[in-house]
Amino acid sequence: MPRVRVEVDGATYEDDVEPRLLLVHYLRERLGKVGTPVGCDTSNCGACTVLLDGMSVKSCSVLTVQADGCDVTTIEGLGSPGGQSPPATGRSVPAGSHPLQRAFHEEHALQCGYCTPGMIMASLDLLRENPDPSEEEVRAGLEGNLCRCTGYQNIVRAVRRAAREMRELAERVVTP
Amino acid sequence: MTVPEIGAPRRRTEDTRLLTGRTRWTENLTPAGTLHMAFLRSPHAHAKLTRVDTSQAATHPGVVAVFSGADLADEQGSLPCAWIVTDDMKHPDHPPMGVHEVRYVGEPVACVVARDRYTAVDALEKIDVDYEPLPAVVDMEAAVAEGADLVHHDLGTNKSYTWVYENGDVEAALRDAPVVIEREYVQQRLIPSAMEPRSVLCVPEGDEFTLYSATQIPHILRLMLAVVTGIAEHRLRVVAPDVGGGFGSKLQVYGEEVIALLLARRLGRPVKWTETRSEGNMTVHHGRDQIQRLTLAAERDGRIRGLKVDLLADMGAYLMIVTPGIPLLGAFMFNGIYKMDAYSFTCTGVFTTKTPTDAYRGAGRPEATYAIERLMDELANELGIDPIEVRRRNWIAHEEFPYETIAGLTYDSGNYEAATDKALELFEYDKLRAEQADRRDRRDPVQLGIGVSTFTEMCGLAPSRVLGSLSYGAGGWEHASVRVLPTGKVEVITGSSPHGQGHETAWAQIAADRLGVPFEDVRVLHGDTVIAPKGMDTYGSRSLAVGGVALSAACGKVVEKARTVAAHLLEAAEQDLEFRDGRFSVRGVHEEGTTLQEVAQAAFTAHDLPDGLEPSLDADATFDPDNFSFPHGTHLCAAEVDTETGMVKLRKYVAVDDVGKVVNPLIVEGQVHGGLAQGIAQALFEEAVYDADGNLTTTTLADYLVPSAADLPTFTTDRTETPATSNPLGVKGVGEAGTIASTPAVVNAIVDALRPHGVRDVPMPCTPERVWRALRGEAGAR
Amino acid sequence: MIPATFDYTRPASVDDAVRALSDAGEDAKLLAGGQSLMPLLRLRLAFPDALIDLGRVDALREIRDEGDTLLVGAMATHHQVIRDPLVRAHLPLLARAAETVADPAVRHRGTFGGSLVHADPAGDLPAVALALDAVFLVRSVRGEREIRASEFFVDWMTSAMEPDELLVGVRMPKLGSGWGVHYEKFHRTAQAWAIVGVACAVRRDGDVVEDARVALTNMGPVPVRAGGVENAVRGRPVSEGTFRSAAEHATEGTEPPSDLHGSAEYRSHLATVLTARALTACTA
Numbered sequence A: 001m002p003r004v005r006v007e008v009d010g011a012t013y014e015d016d017v018e019p020r021l022l023l024v025h026y027l028r029e030r031l032g033k034v035g036t037p038v039g040c041d042t043s044n045c046g047a048c049t050v051l052l053d054g055m056s057v058k059s060c061s062v063l064t065v066q067a068d069g070c071d072v073t074t075i076e077g078l079g080s081p082g083g084q085s086p087p088a089t090g091r092s093v094p095a096g097s098h099p100l101q102r103a104f105h106e107e108h109a110l111q112c113g114y115c116t117p118g119m120i121m122a123s124l125d126l127l128r129e130n131p132d133p134s135e136e137e138v139r140a141g142l143e144g145n146l147c148r149c150t151g152y153q154n155i156v157r158a159v160r161r162a163a164r165e166m167r168e169l170a171e172r173v174v175t176p
Numbered sequence B: 001m002t003v004p005e006i007g008a009p010r011r012r013t014e015d016t017r018l019l020t021g022r023t024r025w026t027e028n029l030t031p032a033g034t035l036h037m038a039f040l041r042s043p044h045a046h047a048k049l050t051r052v053d054t055s056q057a058a059t060h061p062g063v064v065a066v067f068s069g070a071d072l073a074d075e076q077g078s079l080p081c082a083w084i085v086t087d088d089m090k091h092p093d094h095p096p097m098g099v100h101e102v103r104y105v106g107e108p109v110a111c112v113v114a115r116d117r118y119t120a121v122d123a124l125e126k127i128d129v130d131y132e133p134l135p136a137v138v139d140m141e142a143a144v145a146e147g148a149d150l151v152h153h154d155l156g157t158n159k160s161y162t163w164v165y166e167n168g169d170v171e172a173a174l175r176d177a178p179v180v181i182e183r184e185y186v187q188q189r190l191i192p193s194a195m196e197p198r199s200v201l202c203v204p205e206g207d208e209f210t211l212y213s214a215t216q217i218p219h220i221l222r223l224m225l226a227v228v229t230g231i232a233e234h235r236l237r238v239v240a241p242d243v244g245g246g247f248g249s250k251l252q253v254y255g256e257e258v259i260a261l262l263l264a265r266r267l268g269r270p271v272k273w274t275e276t277r278s279e280g281n282m283t284v285h286h287g288r289d290q291i292q293r294l295t296l297a298a299e300r301d302g303r304i305r306g307l308k309v310d311l312l313a314d315m316g317a318y319l320m321i322v323t324p325g326i327p328l329l330g331a332f333m334f335n336g337i338y339k340m341d342a343y344s345f346t347c348t349g350v351f352t353t354k355t356p357t358d359a360y361r362g363a364g365r366p367e368a369t370y371a372i373e374r375l376m377d378e379l380a381n382e383l384g385i386d387p388i389e390v391r392r393r394n395w396i397a398h399e400e401f402p403y404e405t406i407a408g409l410t411y412d413s414g415n416y417e418a419a420t421d422k423a424l425e426l427f428e429y430d431k432l433r434a435e436q437a438d439r440r441d442r443r444d445p446v447q448l449g450i451g452v453s454t455f456t457e458m459c460g461l462a463p464s465r466v467l468g469s470l471s472y473g474a475g476g477w478e479h480a481s482v483r484v485l486p487t488g489k490v491e492v493i494t495g496s497s498p499h500g501q502g503h504e505t506a507w508a509q510i511a512a513d514r515l516g517v518p519f520e521d522v523r524v525l526h527g528d529t530v531i532a533p534k535g536m537d538t539y540g541s542r543s544l545a546v547g548g549v550a551l552s553a554a555c556g557k558v559v560e561k562a563r564t565v566a567a568h569l570l571e572a573a574e575q576d577l578e579f580r581d582g583r584f585s586v587r588g589v590h591e592e593g594t595t596l597q598e599v600a601q602a603a604f605t606a607h608d609l610p611d612g613l614e615p616s617l618d619a620d621a622t623f624d625p626d627n628f629s630f631p632h633g634t635h636l637c638a639a640e641v642d643t644e645t646g647m648v649k650l651r652k653y654v655a656v657d658d659v660g661k662v663v664n665p666l667i668v669e670g671q672v673h674g675g676l677a678q679g680i681a682q683a684l685f686e687e688a689v690y691d692a693d694g695n696l697t698t699t700t701l702a703d704y705l706v707p708s709a710a711d712l713p714t715f716t717t718d719r720t721e722t723p724a725t726s727n728p729l730g731v732k733g734v735g736e737a738g739t740i741a742s743t744p745a746v747v748n749a750i751v752d753a754l755r756p757h758g759v760r761d762v763p764m765p766c767t768p769e770r771v772w773r774a775l776r777g778e779a780g781a782r
Numbered sequence C: 001m002i003p004a005t006f007d008y009t010r011p012a013s014v015d016d017a018v019r020a021l022s023d024a025g026e027d028a029k030l031l032a033g034g035q036s037l038m039p040l041l042r043l044r045l046a047f048p049d050a051l052i053d054l055g056r057v058d059a060l061r062e063i064r065d066e067g068d069t070l071l072v073g074a075m076a077t078h079h080q081v082i083r084d085p086l087v088r089a090h091l092p093l094l095a096r097a098a099e100t101v102a103d104p105a106v107r108h109r110g111t112f113g114g115s116l117v118h119a120d121p122a123g124d125l126p127a128v129a130l131a132l133d134a135v136f137l138v139r140s141v142r143g144e145r146e147i148r149a150s151e152f153f154v155d156w157m158t159s160a161m162e163p164d165e166l167l168v169g170v171r172m173p174k175l176g177s178g179w180g181v182h183y184e185k186f187h188r189t190a191q192a193w194a195i196v197g198v199a200c201a202v203r204r205d206g207d208v209v210e211d212a213r214v215a216l217t218n219m220g221p222v223p224v225r226a227g228g229v230e231n232a233v234r235g236r237p238v239s240e241g242t243f244r245s246a247a248e249h250a251t252e253g254t255e256p257p258s259d260l261h262g263s264a265e266y267r268s269h270l271a272t273v274l275t276a277r278a279l280t281a282c283t284a
Helices: A023-030 A099-106 A114-131 A135-142 A153-176 B013-018 B118-122 B168-175 B218-230 B253-268 B276-285 B323-332 B366-384 B387-392 B416-427 B429-442 B464-469 B503-515 B543-570 B596-605 B665-684 B737-757 B767-777 C015-022 C037-042 C078-083 C087-092 C092-099 C104-109 C112-119 C125-131 C227-233 C239-247 C263-284
Strands: A003-007 A011-016 A048-050 A055-059 A071-073 B035-041 B047-052 B063-068 B108-114 B128-133 B159-168 B179-190 B199-205 B208-213 B234-240 B271-274 B287-298 B302-314 B340-349 B446-456 B479-485 B491-495 B522-525 B577-580 B583-586 B615-623 B630-642 B648-658 B715-717 C007-009 C028-031 C051-054 C063-065 C071-072 C137-142 C141-147 C153-155 C166-173 C179-186 C194-203 C210-218
Touching: A011 A023, A023 A048, A048 A114, A055 A114, A055 C104, A071 B234, A099 A114, A099 A153, A099 B013, A114 A135, A114 A153, A114 B013, A114 C092, A114 C104, A135 B253, A153 B665, B035 B118, B035 B253, B035 B276, B035 B429, B035 C227, B063 B118, B063 B271, B063 B340, B108 B118, B108 B179, B108 B253, B159 B323, B168 B287, B168 B302, B168 B340, B168 B737, B179 B366, B199 B253, B199 B767, B208 B253, B208 B522, B218 B234, B218 B253, B218 B503, B253 B271, B287 B366, B287 C087, B302 B366, B323 B366, B366 B387, B366 B446, B366 B737, B387 B416, B387 B446, B416 B429, B416 B446, B416 B630, B416 B648, B416 B715, B429 B446, B429 B737, B446 B737, B446 C087, B464 C007, B479 B503, B479 B543, B479 B596, B491 B503, B491 B543, B503 B522, B522 C037, B543 B577, B543 B596, B543 B615, B583 B596, B596 B615, B630 B737, B648 B665, B648 B737, B665 B715, B665 C037, B737 B767, C007 C015, C015 C166, C071 C087, C071 C112, C078 C092, C078 C104, C078 C112, C092 C125, C092 C179, C092 C194, C112 C125, C112 C166, C125 C194, C125 C210, C141 C227, C179 C263, C210 C263, C227 C239, C227 C263, C239 C263
Parallel strands: A003 A071, B035 B271, B208 B234, B302 B340, B491 B522, B648 B715, C007 C051, C028 C051
Antiparallel strands: A003 A011, A048 A055, A048 A071, B035 B108, B047 B128, B063 B108, B159 B340, B179 B287, B199 B208, B199 B271, B287 B302, B446 B630, B479 B491, B479 B615, B577 B583, B630 B648, C063 C071, C071 C166, C137 C141, C137 C166, C179 C194, C194 C210
């Protein structure tokens, strides 16, 4: 069995894997990273989208052995360290979370939430390439991610809201 | 309180775990020692099983056991149908795994249990099955013809039932009316396509079992599993953890759930199964699939005289939990919002060798609404009247409510005028009509069409007595409990089982509002038959209109008990106390009074309670509505149709919905958006297609076209608010409205665009090719 | 679903790759980006004994300027092709068409060479390669050879490559100046395959069409070069009339399929309409 070394959400893992093991199953079943779900078997739905060396991929269509030596970011690796812990009071999205997570919450861009991890990872990739997308560009950029609940309208709003916030944050960093 | 909780756009509390990947999907749960199931499924639409040899698979390394249907024949029972719609309804046995015969592609014939999922799937290939093919029965009309091949030979017919409703002399209306419009519409078969695939995990604990399932109906599932397997109901616990959408498809008792329970019992180990999408497309129940023959009779001024509806409804191969009743929900809705003198409805349920059908978002009402709203446009065209105007001439005026309809329902409230006026204004109707005229004049290859849909629906399912009169196997009530903990925090337990709607937020808003406690102090528990022992679950846009009302009533009981305690503590008469913002005080006295939390603590310690009062501050309530609720609205769609290619592009979509009082406008808007997407998808994209041999050809999302963000327009949504009078919250329900309303709005727009070309219908989904063929005069062509 | 078992090797060079392919025999498959292969493996529609993963053969990802031609490495991803300055400058039609392939995540993994070798007539890039007079450079332990695009696609999902051959790269003549390009993709949803696609490039000299390249996606078991259309526009005035009448030749030599998404008859109609539109778009 080939041995792989993969960095996932900031931690390094080394494992022997069957060549046919899908990356998403490695994440879920070997590493316990169940935040990334599986929605189809033809790479159409995008629910399993993660970043592989910074670029969005559908982790159901990548073999674990192909990710050897690569850096994987899942929904569980978003936000600042410690940002995942629940806040002391209230139950809104944690303060340390990523602007996309906050924007999806604010704009009610999720209902059942099954597509959400993939949708957020695809959005992150989209904003990396285009920090200020138009509505149409967001829609086109998310063409590979299906949602059955929201009708997408609030997802589009959320991505543009997060884009604004991320641009503002970037400007603040550049000009303190 | 400064801001009223009911009506506030609260951001959802559910989001935290969903946004961070900390969700509890059933597939995320894998207790130590879990075994994995995989199913071998029939590749034939109809065949006798002459041999199922599992011996090779059983010796595959890592395989624990392999079972054929025959191996489980004595214990697997028959999957339930809870809606015996007529006394003579044909109701065939439905074993969870095929024993002698299989009747649709995807029907399970054997099950491998292995140490891991990969091994289980590998071993499937070592099962050897001999099939003796039998004729596929694919076409409904052929299925009911004389001498047709039979799906169930022993039944002697492919007709399951014929159900009739009549009111008034419809034949006289059709005979006498000067305008008679006859149409046939096809409601294509749809695949619900919730994003979360089905998943089930059954954990045995001695002779007790906990079954986790991606289900909408943990309570009904528990009862039905007990009935099917004979395992005592009180030894079964069903948990619906986070559930990733359902749209009716998880309102079901599936064979895989039964098998998981039986094998967990047999093997004494946790047993788990999660379907793949291609597996699910074949085996999750499908929706719609009707042939509708319709005759509408009207006066020349547009006034409707009568409507005759004759349906063939495809049951698929078996009757599942509410399969036969789904088209009958439409029986009460074909008349829409209109007044008429006579109505007749006949529905024949037909067996075919296809996946069983059952509830899919709207369940019977979208089909009915489509028919009447398409017919109203046809009538308008026939008479040369604007489609809005012909509706105005027929709809129930707002001052006429409550109104008993020709279909026998009493619509409690509504204001169709207000919703329509608002929609017309947002849509800029006159401006778009002018553009349409201009494009027609210019013979623009891209024509513009405007589609109207003024719909209503029945939800808040349902008054138990009405369900009883329709021979449905259960009641329609809902239950809620409220516990005020000693610290003043509140736990709400609901029998309604959410799968993405946002109950945890909306229910907390209701409780916070009624109890005067902070929103953050309320936690909502659900979806576990141990935690929420009583419930009727979530479907039919019933959660808020039944379950939310139950919660409100339980809160009322808590306040009343608290009032008794507070009066005792404050040494005042109960009737002198007022309760505001979570505090009891003596009316007219400027003293602090006592808070609900102080009362809860007093009720907890029980050191000093009035004589005879039970300790603890909590209450239960069950609500059984005495009527349905009737959301309504006006949807307007502008579609651009490329007459050269047949491509349809939605240019503008306005939805004005009246769902009564609103608890959370964000959630309402989200439900409308999602509903629109699914209704539009029926109009334009989606269809479960079977070939002549009964093979499903749309088994993947590459062939079954669920639209993405890039395929849908931006919606303009707004509301009017006419409270329901059938429940004290004035709420109606919103889960299905968008789906019900939008399909006819879109198709009406397409047909409207093409009327100058002589087109009067395009079959759904209105693919570019079908539009092109309609333009060539080939109506009904593929 | 889950792939059946297979052996796996990951060569680091083209030489190692072709040797591995030769050693593995006929039931081995090369794994490029995997975006077509993985779904086939998962649905168990393909059962290779061995996969030879080209992911670490960096030399295959190069896009090189060869003077009059560009050489696009077989493992260049769609994402890479879309953004590559050389491709954008000299083969903009390729960049345009690659933008329409699947979705961003698939374009990050999927490769130019992989989609050509897959030879799916519904794929967008085979028609582009045909329109651009591409030459396919293939290698095996037996040596290297070149296959012209017009001979590369031999049947449905079948190329002229032998089982032991590996596509190294694709050489395409630069279009030069004065060309307008357009890929007209007609599909029902953003993710869906093309019902029909038209890859088109038109060079105009003032008001006259000097040259044109037209090839059709999904109008037969292989992509179809619409020579009749090209001949009908060459030397003609740039006008809608020219394009409409030339487009009448679009169906010549086609054998359109009938499937779930469109009948042969409808595809023929679309080919005509879309060809006229593509020609117009190239000269707009």
